[in-house]
Amino acid sequence: MSDFTNGFWSWYVGVISLLSILACALLLWVAGKATVTAHPGQPDDNTTGHVWDGDLREYNNPLPRWWMWLFIITVVFSLAYLVIFPGLGSFKGVLNWTTEGEHKQDVTQLQSDVAPLYAAFSTQSVETLAQDPRALAVGERLFINNCAQCHASDGAGSKGFPNLTNANAAWLGERSAAHIVQTVTNGRTGMMPPLAAAVGGEAELSELAHYVLSLSASPHNEIKAFSGKKLFAACAACHGVDGKGNKALGAPNLTDQYWLHGWGEAAIVSMIKSGKTNVMPAQAPKLSAQQIQVVAAYVLNLSKNSFAAPAATGTATTKP
Numbered sequence: 001m002s003d004f005t006n007g008f009w010s011w012y013v014g015v016i017s018l019l020s021i022l023a024c025a026l027l028l029w030v031a032g033k034a035t036v037t038a039h040p041g042q043p044d045d046n047t048t049g050h051v052w053d054g055d056l057r058e059y060n061n062p063l064p065r066w067w068m069w070l071f072i073i074t075v076v077f078s079l080a081y082l083v084i085f086p087g088l089g090s091f092k093g094v095l096n097w098t099t100e101g102e103h104k105q106d107v108t109q110l111q112s113d114v115a116p117l118y119a120a121f122s123t124q125s126v127e128t129l130a131q132d133p134r135a136l137a138v139g140e141r142l143f144i145n146n147c148a149q150c151h152a153s154d155g156a157g158s159k160g161f162p163n164l165t166n167a168n169a170a171w172l173g174e175r176s177a178a179h180i181v182q183t184v185t186n187g188r189t190g191m192m193p194p195l196a197a198a199v200g201g202e203a204e205l206s207e208l209a210h211y212v213l214s215l216s217a218s219p220h221n222e223i224k225a226f227s228g229k230k231l232f233a234a235c236a237a238c239h240g241v242d243g244k245g246n247k248a249l250g251a252p253n254l255t256d257q258y259w260l261h262g263w264g265e266a267a268i269v270s271m272i273k274s275g276k277t278n279v280m281p282a283q284a285p286k287l288s289a290q291q292i293q294v295v296a297a298y299v300l301n302l303s304k305n306s307f308a309a310p311a312a313t314g315t316a317t318t319k320p
């Protein structure tokens with residue numbers, strides 16, 4: 001595909017390219033025939049009369065044959081190349097070759113190369129694969145290549161990127177094969193709108209933040225938390241009246257020790273003021289359905305035995 005805005009530039013580039021090649025060929029032809037014309041005072045020993053470093057003389061010979069041939073081959077090569085491959089304006093070349101096409105071919109080739117490996121897994125459920133050490137080994141590699149840049153190589157995540165080793169209660173959605181496969185395939189967007197207007201001024205925001213801290217038995221100011229309780233009405237629709245969250249909406253549990261977006265009054269106030277749109281991009285274009293099964297099994301296994309209690313420990317985002 002060419003990016004020219006109109007046909008003129010295609011011709012412009014094409015004609016200049018061809019003219020330069022022809023000019024090179026012409027130069028070659030002229031230079032190949034001619035020797036320097038004798039002039040008065042030129043010695044008759046077939047040198048040009050130039051002398052360097054005392055005794056270094058230059059012969060007056062035509063270009064060497066091997067050099068001529070190299071030059072001719074280059075000219076022929078460039079013409080042949082421009083006929084076969086794209087390069088002359090927007091002419092596609094007789095092979096119709098494109099980098100995009102070659103990439104697609106490589107991807108198809110790669111997928112058919114690994115197909116036998118995944119064929120063995122494709123008939124099994126994600127839950128079964130999560131018990132299979134071979135599937136887990138493949139899943140780990142898929143995870144390192146496709147997920148670790150956001151969720152960390154051990155799956156423990158970081159601020160804004162969920163810790164996948166958590167127990168179910170600390171997950172945004174259900175810790176299940178279906179949720180993981182769905183999330184990896186289609187991605188997901190967590191959305192909390194800015195809500196300061198519904199809560200009040202700085203004083204109310206601070207009170208509400210202390211109430212939220214009290215939900216997880218984090219250190220807090222009792223008096224502020226007491227006044228903040230009624231303000232939580234603005235939050236209950238998503239986070240639940242008891243603050244335990246709502247997995248269907250992706251609203252996190254505020255009563256546990258895991259803080260995806262940071263712990264403390266300042267972090268909570270900033271959540272209320274600015275809201276948050278947190279996006280995980282869909283992986284389906286990159287990973288086949290079988291690869292998603294296998295990586296989902298790996299993720300399911302990551303959190304299998306860890307943290308029976310809701311008080312899941314995380315990374316730096318956990319309460320100190």
Ligand code: HEC
Pocket residue numbers: 142143146147148149150151160161162164170171172173174179180183184188189190191250278279280281283295296299
């Ligand atoms: C570009 C960063 C990025 C990449 C790459 C990425 N994720 Fe995510 N992932 C996120 C974010 C951000 C969220 C939280 C989305 C939200 O807030 O709803 C998330 C959420 C999830 C969840 C839901 C967690 C929960 O608590 O419900 C799972 C499961 C998950 N990712 C698995 C994966 C797997 C497996 C891969 C690799 C195939 C992957 N992710 C690749 C950023 C990423």
Ligand code: HEC
Pocket residue numbers: 172189190191192193195199208212232234235236237238239249250251252254258259260261262267268271272276278
């Ligand atoms: C429309 C639904 C909705 C409402 C209303 C809402 N939230 Fe949220 N809240 C969310 C979602 C969804 C997330 C997770 C964002 C993400 O996926 O990263 C979130 C995340 C948070 C977090 C971060 C939790 C963590 O683990 O770091 C805090 C704190 C929070 N909300 C507090 C509040 C407070 C306080 C209110 C009331 C003023 C409120 N929310 C109202 C949907 C909502």
